[in-house]
Amino acid sequence: MATLELEAASNQLRNNDVEQQIDQEIKVNYSQRAQWLRAAVLGATDGLVSTASLIMGVGAVRQDVKSMIVTGFAGMVAGACSMAIGEFVSVYSQYDIEVSEIKRQNKASVDDEKESLDESDKEDLPNPFKAAGASALSFVVGALVPLLSASFIKDYKVRLGVVIALSSLALLVFGGIGAVLGKSPLKRSSLRVLVGGWLAMGITYGLTKLIGLAGL
Template sequence: MAPNLGSDHAPQFPSRPKHGEVADAGDIEAAAHDGPAGRVDYLARAQWLRAAVLGANDGLVSVASLMIGVGAVNGGARAMLVSGLAGLVAGACSMAIGEFVSVYAQYDIQVAHSEGGRACSEEAGGGGEGEEGLPSPAQAAAASALAFAAGAALPLLSGGFLRPWAARVAAVCASSSLGLAGFGAAGAYLGGASAVRSGARVLLGGWLAMAVTFAVLKMFSLAFKTQVMSA
């Protein structure tokens, strides 16, 4: 006796479109982005997540530490503003060039691997496969530079235009703390990790970087002043 296909106990497998039918766009998108049992494929997000979240976090920590370090030896508002702006431009250019070189090396490796596989396939009598999934060095460089600039703009705009020294340093520290916690939580959410642990880890790392920069520059400033006075 043939099984009853219309019963409630039919196996729940994804249905295939019949001949002549077009699959629903939502099903195609879900299949492309979700893993088995409807799970999100977090590994597919790893490359752009690293470039975006880590780039923004790097920009925020670098410029905030630079401004606080300059503030440790110079109380002028213009010095902190210029140093923060210089750090934003230099860091964004450095990130873009480094990402371009890195991704271009990966591009060359993938092209060489694809050409080797095509040659072996042609020798075996099969057709060569097209080059798919090759990274774009220009897109990676632009994304890295924009992410760094976005993160660096937070401490620069929040504290670069305040005249009192204490308010300027406090604004940079406060805005940087909020940004670090936000970037850590966002990266954890997109990567499927714990937002609390990731946010706390990134926040503590940023505080450590700013504290070390301030302490080192302050010690150099005190040592320099002592040598000048003794001379």
């Protein structure tokens, strides 16, 4: 009887350990997914604010739609490339550090790091190529909002108004998504992103206008 009770207790402990391990893996996977989503939202916000500010800056001295679109497109491509390269370098550095730590823990003796890591280790490592692609894609998604909103409107003042209006709406949406992922106050986070975007567009427009008036 005592043996059966010991076996039952042992099985219960094993089941509890398995359940705790599964719960921990779920939490880790959710945390990693949330981090990726939040990084994507931040990248999209960066693309939107940067491109909208460029369009507003050019619009301060040039009223033709072609100049605004070409500048916005160049800013989108340059920003996406910059984001991708920066994220690739950053994540690759993190990858090297984690690989070195795993090899120290496993006391690996082979030189080829791929041969010294098992499949579970590889799955947990960050992927620099995926990170670079996600950063570039999110930047482009955000940049397309002001770029497309300025593409089909001929009237100069209406064009600027539409860019500001649609960019503001998108900033509120991105700020709200970021607040949900970061579990922060929705209204405060959205307004913070919106005001930051307005400041960036306003400062860029104002300084470029001053340069234009100075004849530089």
